[in-house]
Amino acid sequence: MDSKIEKKINIRIQDSEISERNSTSSEKISEKILNEDIENLCDENLTTLKKIHAILLNCLNLSKQQKLEFCESERYFMKLYLKKLQNKKKD
Secondary structure, three states: OOOHHHHHHHHHHHHHHHHHHHOOHHHHHHHHHHHHHHHHHOOHHHHHHHHHHHHHHHOOOOOHHHHHHHHHHHHHHHHHHHHHHHHHHHO
16 A cells, blocks of 8 residues: 555656656756756755654554654754755855
């Protein structure tokens, strides 16, 4: 069974494939550059953040204390990711 995040990713991939078929060659080049920039901004903090969020969404048997700890971790990794993103934007 696919998780909610995997379903969203599959939908995004399908949408990007459809839009790629419909765009002209110059649009494809600009999309590739944009995608490369986005990929460069993604790092291990974002990956960890997504994993923590998936756990919060999919694990219904967590205690309130466990949920709190996961939320605090999610917040911590979000701050790290945003700081790195902000630093890259300044450069």
